[in-house]
Amino acid sequence: MRTFAVPTRSEVAPVNQEIFDNLQKSLGFVPNLYATIAYSSNGLAKFLAYQNAKTSLNNREKEAVNLVVSQTNACLYCLSAHTAIGKMNGFTDEQILDLRRGKSENPKLNALVQLAADITINKGRASEELVNAFYEQGYTNENLVDLILLISDKTAMNYVHNLTQVPVDFPVAPAL
Incomplete structure (x- = not known):
């Protein structure tokens, strides 16, 4: 099976670099799974918007x-x-x-x-x-x-x- 390395900030699209910076500020690190989603130039922003959307569940x-x-x-x-x-x-x-x-x-x-x-x-x-x-x-x-x-x-x-x-x-x- 293919091995997936966790991409670093310099290896992702500029839009994802900005998200990495925001995650670093808010969480203190960029979780590896979020970084992996950043292989997609659009995926990380799209996913975080979906994940952080308002919900009726507490x-x-x-x-x-x-x-x-x-x-x-x-x-x-x-x-x-x-x-x-x-x-x-x-x-x-x-x-x-x-x-x-x-x-x-x-x-x-x-x-x-x-x-x-x-x-x-x-x-x-x-x-x-x-x-x-x-x-x-x-x-x-x-x-x-x-x-x-x-x-x-x-x-x-x-x-x-x-x-x-x-x-x-x-x-x-x-x-x-």
Whole structure:
């Protein structure tokens, strides 16, 4: 299989160099997966705009979905990144492991992660029971659309890493 080197700032298009500078200022580093997306002159800006777009899901809900989707897609990079981000959003180590397993002691998050996992596993299809449980927890049609968009965002990143296997530059997530 082809080896993917993480491109440096000088190896990417000028538009991506500016994004690298902004990431360096805001995060303190350029995550390897973002740098890899910068192989595309347009891909990084396009992806970051998509990823950072407003959503009806709150940060904890987004991280719960990111964790279960990354687990379902077996992406160590995203599991590692979202374990760190999940902790920044108040999840404990045990809660993060539970979310990766597709469950939560919180009934609303439980319905969300179960549906997210089912949608991911079944390529956009889900059991009627899980969809109904999602709505019974107070989620709306807007939330469902935003969930699907979030799953697509995370799946794209999972696929980029699973194919390129660039080095993980976050503390490595523990195995389940």
